Amino acid sequence: MKSNAVRTMSIAGSLLAASVTVALGTASAQPAPLQEGGGALKDRRIGYVLTHKYWAVYETEGAKTECPQGFNDGPREQFKKLFDDGKKRSIVDAQLKREGEQWHPTTAPESFVFKEAQGNVSYGLNLDGKIGPEDFTSPEGEKGIDNQLYRVIGCIGHYRTMGTINHFENLFMRSYDDARIVIELTEVDDLKNDDSVVVTTYRGSDGLLQDATGEGFIPGGTQRVDLRWGKEYVSKLKGKIVDGVLITEAADRVMLPWGVTFGTSGYHVFRGFELKLKLDPEAAEGLMAGFVDVKAFNHHLNTSWSTHHHSYGQLSSPSQYKAMMRLADGYPDPKTGQNTAISSAVKVKFTQVYVQQPEQKELVSKQ
Amino acid sequence: MGTVALTSLLLAGCASKDEPENPGTPPRVRIITTQQYLNTVANVFGSSVNMDMKFPPLRRTDGLLSNGAALAGVTAGKIETFQRAASSIAAQVVSPERRNYLIPCTPADEKKADAECATQFFAQTGRLLHRQKLSDEQLNKYVTEANQAADQLKDFYAGVELTLESMLISPDVLFIVETSDEKPNKQGTRKLDAYSLASRLSFFLWNAGPDDMVLTAAEKGELDSERGMQKVVDAMLASPRLEDGMRAFFDDMLGFDDFDALSKDPTVYPFFTGATAADAREQTMRTIVDHLIHKQEDYRELYTTRDTFMSPALAPLYQIPASRGWTEYTFPEDSPRQGLLTQVSFVALRAHPGRSSPTLRGRALRERILCQVVPPPPPNVDFGKLNNPDAHYKTQRERVAVHLEDPACAGCHKITDPMGLALESFDGAGRFRTAENGATIDTNGELDGVHFTDVVGLGKALHDNPALPSCLVDRLYSYGSGGAAKPSDRPLLKYYTAEFQKAGYKLPDVLRTIVMSDAFQHVTDAKKVSTSEGRAPTEEIVIEETLPMVPPTTTVDTAAPATPVQTTAALTGLDKN
Known part of the structure; x- marks a missing residue:
């Protein structure tokens, strides 16, 4: 621009040209505006850390729609019904027998009536791409929602708002850094619309930054990727962003840390895992969904929470197992044809973080 | 090192012939501050002694809280606070897990008094806490008390505990009393006696009482000579305790005690938490210590530097990733964070709860x-x-x-x-906008x-403002000598500032200049001031909000005369903040 300006100057106007040049030179010497950070989306990357997770249960006022028959019984109620007939029994025949059924569950019928959630509205995603007779419709009206786990847990107090699992899984997740779930979006050109992004799930290792209200979380924290647990916790998904909503394709197997108190190493494995999250530079919110293996789910329940915990939320582990196996709708056993996994959805909230990869140390053998 | 260089180094710290005549400050009696007490006890008994305590706050006077230490009265309520602290410390010192290494001897019988062991302990500990060797009378009194208590309680350590508690709240420990040599010099001023000078040096540079090295120097008369002073001052400036001293000074100068009452509206600034405030204060302290003590750089560049330290709690506010713990960090060239004024500590502390x-x-x-x-x-x-x-x-x-x-x-x-x-x-919480x-x-x-x-x-303008280094010098001298500089001190402050400039505005050099000066080491006769002659209050009030006016109160400014006999001066003043 400067050279063109000078070229067009006549000799007579050289003095003026000089002044213009000086003016332009001065303008170009203006310092760049001060800036900080550069935003959450850096190098086409943005990360988020999980702050809220709830097994998706569609709740209506007083549970009148989904649980018109009331809630399920828990260990205490069932124990009373089983053994409150006045007969004298040994501990082995009573307490230990019932405890043992938790660890060796069967699909054999039992005398208790299991109360499944009613209705055809549920949170979740269409995991199989089909609209079947057992499928739900989302509260927003999307058909073909696969969430048979909701049928099982919808009328168990434990999983509902104010339920024990609902509360404590989140409390412990926030309190302990060793079950931190982090996702990072890469190859992002636009957080509003991008036809191709990559989502990677990680295990994080840093604390969450709670805000001054005590209810929210501060975006802009840092999560260092924790590879000490192995690369099983690292999964990649392809996705796209449409009108600010991230939608991923299904990943065959995604393993997520799901430990509860300090030192517990629980996890869940989702098959056909998908994410649908509304994104902004500070947070992400929506659903993660997939098929959970019924036996693994039951094992996680029993190893994470004791019977007295189950009792608080009226959750009978043997009864829940039977219901899960009955309603399982995916990943049939090649030999028996029996479905081994059940469709599920988790309502989630994430807060933006910077994801820090561990230092790559070269192997001595490669030096 | 060559002879010339060595000579220059030695001369650098000596009282310069350019130093203008100055009578020095009045001798003062100051009450020990919480941090000085904690630092001293930690230096004497080690950091394993847990001390979660806070003495009543001092009144900010002429820009510094430390000046308020010479205007302190002690009420029954304050004594209770001191006693609670002393009781806790004494119990920890004699506890079974600590007595073996904190008490330098073992009694012949734990259930009986042991005068020899008690003497050994109180002579050693009393010297450090009293900041001077105990007189035979003082030592005998402590040992007798310990013996009597041990006999009555049938427990040597219980006797030591009770007596140590009484020592920890004795006026000799709680008050820093300055006394001077008997004879005035030809200018009519008197040099602080060796123990008083040792305390003045130590509380100024370390924010703690003198240690064995400084007390020994005082006892040997080394502080009476320039060479001896030079040796002690060099050792003190090289000590890690200088960091404690300068942290206390800058925390005071910058008014960071205001952090104790800082709150932000969580609905306006949800990202500003208690952790943010604590780390913001610490970030600035780390920046100052690193810049001025570790790197020994130009004081003025504190207001333009992009070098600082970062913590995970602060990083989100600066919109950058963080590593675990505190790490060194340099802001990029186009960053608005250049200098102390742009750190969260300054812009968030000096703002309203919900707006800048x-x-x-x-x-x-x-x-x-x-x-x-x-x-x-x-x-x-x-x-x-x-x-x-x-x-x-x-x-x-x-x-x-x-x-x-x-x-x-x-x-x-x-x-x-x-x-x-x-x-x-920067908004009211210090976030860039x-x-x-x-x-x-x-x-x-x-x-x-x-x-x-x-x-x-703004940072550059401040860097070049002549009031910037002269203000530091003013505050350092006030802080070190225990009271605000007077108008008649202007030539002295000008001299300090000129020396500061010659030294490239390096903090250790100006500290050396001040403590080596005659003015720092000498005191004048305390002047009796009647209540009616009290000085006019220095007023500081918030511009945007009116503060409740505190009625004038009479406070005793306990000032020691040239001899150990003390005189008092009453002053009136208004609470400044």
Whole structure:
């Protein structure tokens, strides 16, 4: 621009040209505006850390729609019904027998009536791409929602708002850094619309930054990727962003840390895992969904929470197992044809973080 | 090292012939501060002794809390606080897990008094806590008390515990009393006696009582000679305890005790938490210590440096990733974070709970960093327009422009607002911004005739402002000598500042200049001042909000005369903050 300006100057106007040049030179010497950070989306990357997770249960006022028959019984109620007939029994025949059924569950019928959630509205995603007779419709009206786990847990107090699992899984997740779930979006050109992004799930290792209200979380924290647990916790998904909503394709197997108190190493494995999250530079919110293996789910329940915990939320582990196996709708056993996994959805909230990869140390053998 | 270099080094710290004559300060009696007490006890008994305590706050006087230590009375309530601390410390010292290494001997029988062991312990500990060797009478009194208690309780350690508790709250420990040699010199001033000088040096440089090395030097008469002083001062400046001392000084000078009462509206600034505030204070302290002590760089560059330290709690506010713990960090060249004024500590502390404040920031800059006094608003000022919640003021620049409409306000706001407006790049919690309520923020400003367009320009203007180093010198001398400098001290302060300049504005050098000066080491006769002659109160009031006026109170300024006999002077004053 400067050279063109000078070229067009006549000799007579050289003095003026000089002044213009000086003016332009001065303008170009203006310092760049001060800036900080550069935003959450850096190098086409943005990360988020999980702050809220709830097994998706569609709740209506007083549970009148989904649980018109009331809630399920828990260990205490069932124990009373089983053994409150006045007969004298040994501990082995009573307490230990019932405890043992938790660890060796069967699909054999039992005398208790299991109360499944009613209705055809549920949170979740269409995991199989089909609209079947057992499928739900989302509260927003999307058909073909696969969430048979909701049928099982919808009328168990434990999983509902104010339920024990609902509360404590989140409390412990926030309190302990060793079950931190982090996702990072890469190859992002636009957080509003991008036809191709990559989502990677990680295990994080840093604390969450709670805000001054005590209810929210501060975006802009840092999560260092924790590879000490192995690369099983690292999964990649392809996705796209449409009108600010991230939608991923299904990943065959995604393993997520799901430990509860300090030192517990629980996890869940989702098959056909998908994410649908509304994104902004500070947070992400929506659903993660997939098929959970019924036996693994039951094992996680029993190893994470004791019977007295189950009792608080009226959750009978043997009864829940039977219901899960009955309603399982995916990943049939090649030999028996029996479905081994059940469709599920988790309502989630994430807060933006910077994801820090561990230092790559070269192997001595490669030096 | 060559002979010439060595000679220069030795001479560098000596009292210069250029030092103007100065009678020194009056001898003072100061009450020990919480941190001085904690540091001293930690130095004597080690850091394993847990001390979670806080003494009553001091009154900020002439810009420094430490000056308030010479204006302290001790009430029954305060004694209770001291006693609680002393009781806890004494119990920990004699506890079974610590007695073996904190008490230098073992009694012949734990269930009986042991005068020899008690003497050994109290002679050693008493010297460090009293900051001088105990007289035979003092030592005998402590040992007798310990023996009596041990006999009655049938427990040697219980006797030591009770007596140690009484020692920890004795006036000799709680009050730092300055005494001087008997004979005045030809200028009519008297040199502080060796123990008083040792304490003055130690509390100034370390914010703790003197250790064995300094006390031994005092006892050997080394502090009486320039060479001896030089040796001790060099050792003290090289000690890691200098960091404690300078942290305390800068925390005081910058008014960081205000952090104790800092709160932000969580609905406006949810990202500003208690952890943010604590780390913001620590970030600035780390920056100061690293810049001035570890790197020994130019003091003025503290206000332009991009080097600092970062923590995970602060990083989100600066919009950057963080590593675990505190790590060194340098802001990029185009960052608005250049210098102490742009750190969260300054811009968040000097702001309202829910919005920024050019006036509070400008005033803090004037008063804390340039040692200038911003006059109070007239008593009949109408804050109505300023506090009008009418949202048509999009930016703080528009809001504070109201100040300039009223000539009664404009006079003072012209000296605070123009530089405070450059800091409008930061909201009330210290987060960077370029717009406020949709309007682009104009960060043009001016400081003492120097115009700038943004905070970086403000930092440079401050760097070049002659009041910047002279203010530090003023505050250091006041802090070290225990009271505000007087108008007659101006030649002395000018001399210190000139030496500071010659040394490239390096902190250790100006500290050495001050402590090696005759003025620091000498005291004049304490002047009796009657209540009616009390000095006029120094007033500092918040510009944007009126503060409740505290009625004048009479406080005793306990000042020791040249001889150990003490005189008192009563002063009146107003609470400044």
